[in-house]
Amino acid sequence: MNVLAFERDAIAVLWVDTDGWGAAAAKRCLGDCGYHVGEVESVTAALQAARSQRFDVAVVGLPRIDQHSLELLGRLHATAKSMRVLVVVDEATVATAVSAMKVGVSDVLVKPVGDGDLERVIQASAEDAKVSSCAADPPSGGASRAGRSSILGTSVAIGTVLQWIDRVAPSAMPVLIEGESGTGKELVAREIxxxxxxxxxxMVAINCAAVPASLLESELFGHEQGSFTGAIASKRGLFEMADGGTLFIDEFGELAGGLQAKLLRAIEDGRIRRVGATEERQVRVRLVAATNKTLSDEVRAGRFREDLFYRINVLGIRLPSLREHPEDIGLLVKHFLGDSWTLGEGVLKALQQYAWPGNVRQLCNALERSKVLAAQPGIIAIEDLPREIVTAGGEPPLEIGGNVDLETLNRVHVLKVLKQHRGNKAKTSRVLGINRRSLYRLLEKFGSKHGG
Structure with a gap:
């Protein structure tokens, strides 16, 4: 066993050459790049080495992945959880690769592997390992993100999110953000x-649900002139636009199966191919994906590739819903309303008792609506809140929104909303929660010059 002693700050690689596959040139390349390489000849010996010294990455050469090797690889990962385990095999299937990832393997590479490709994967894995190894330490400078983040909240739930951001942000590994709509997934991505x-x-962003499926591949990977009808010129895709930076893919769970396979290749080796192109392009992109679905459920249902899920979920988190940290609602309300608005009696309690299926986004919209309908300038009273929020708090129902009682909409409210929307009756009716015919009836009743 040839294991080296080295300084703590160096990138340390444990080379496990179980089948004599060698790759001497790759090892020399690592040494030339300043890595420290310790070499053993079996996974059992690797277990002993990992117990006695600190390694950032283990590179394990195997002829194949079988049940025995899976057990050993799992033990190796458990021995040094911050160490990333890469496996290089003669052959592998999607099923065996997924099985390896389940026991803690970070990546599975199939021989032959180019020296440059191997060094790149080791580098990315080492960066992630160093993030994990200092996960319990304070962020750079010893300061918490709590005082410098655009994510508002003092609850334990939000504190956990902020700590997670500090830990994963320096890594180059992919990130998966799951959470209900309105929980702030894009905000977290921008913080990362x-x-x-x-x-x-x-940082380049795309929402998969907002782009037709037929155009999504072109948006992500680009296209060449004449590759399809309407492609009058070549176009860079978002991967190329984000080269060197971050690509944020929202509604990740909406990707079609064929596109999932192409995205997996882009994540694994950084190679992309424009639609209609014959040559591949190399990019270096940090991928952050977000979804309001539970991707593990989508995998079980057969709607999402299992291998892509395990590849993207290396550093994953599920954001808390607003109902899981209602103690932060007061701070959020103050932020959204500013200094010129206050809450009337019982309003904060009603807001904290509501379940908020639309989360922070719904809270913001509800406050904006209440400001428009407020009878007293600068004060949001309980009767100004949307009906569903008031009834959730056990207060008498207010007939505004949904099945509205038109008598409760007085002339000042209606004309104020109409003026704010410059006479646009469609927008006015939506804000008031009534249909356009009811709005015309009110305007006629009030004798407004805007009616008719």
């Missing part, structure tokens, strides 16, 4: 980018 090593590079 801002705290990352590529914060000075672009």
């Amino acid at each position: 980018h801002a705290a990352s090593r590529v914060a000075d590079q672009p």
Whole structure:
């Protein structure tokens, strides 16, 4: 066993050459790049080495992945949880690769592997390992993100999210953010980018649900001139636009099966191919994905690739819903309303008792609506809140919104909303929670010059 002693700050690689596959050139390349490489000839010996010394990455050469090797790989991962385990095999299937990831393997590479490709994967894994190894330490400078984040909240739930951002941001590994709609997934993605090593590079975002499925591949990977009807010129995709920075893919669970396979390749080796192109392009992109679905459920249902799920979920989190930290609602309300508005008696209690299926986004919209309908300038009273919030708090129902009682909409309220929307009756009726015919009836009743 040839295991080296080395300084703590160096990147340390444990080379496990079980089948004599060698790759001497790759090992020399690592040494030339300043890595420290310790070499053993079996996974059992690797277990002993990992117990006695600190390694960032273990590179394990195997002829194949079988049940015996899976057991050993799992033990190796458990011995040093911050160490990333890479496996290089003669052959592998999706099923065996997924099985390996389930026991803690970070990546599975199939021989032959180019020296440059191997070094790149080791580098990315080492960066992630160093993030994990200092996970219990305070962020850079010893300061908490609580005082410098755009994510508001003092609850334990939000504190956990902020700590997680500090831990994953410096890594180059993919990130998966799950959470209900309105929980702030894109805000978290932007915080990760801002705290990352590529914060000075672009962050490019796309919402898969907002792009037709037929155009999504072109948006992500680009296309060549004439590759399809309407492709009158070549176009860079978002991967190329985000090269060197971060690509944020929202509604990740909406990706079609064929596109999932192409995205997996882009994540694994950084190679993409424009639609209609014959040559691949190399990009270095930090991928952050978000979804309001539970992807593990989508995998079980056969709607999402299992291998892609395990590849993207290396550093994953599920954001808390607003009902899980109602103690933060007061702080959020103050932020959304500013200094010129206050809450009337019982309003904060009603807001905290409501379940908020639309989370923070719904809270913001409800406050904006209440400001428009407020009878007293600068004060939101209980009767100004949407009906469903008031009834959830056990208060008498207010007939505004849904099945509205038109008598409760006085002339001042209606004309104020109409003026704010510059006479647009469609927008006015939506804000008031009534249909357009009811709005015309009110305007006629009030004798407004805007009616008719």
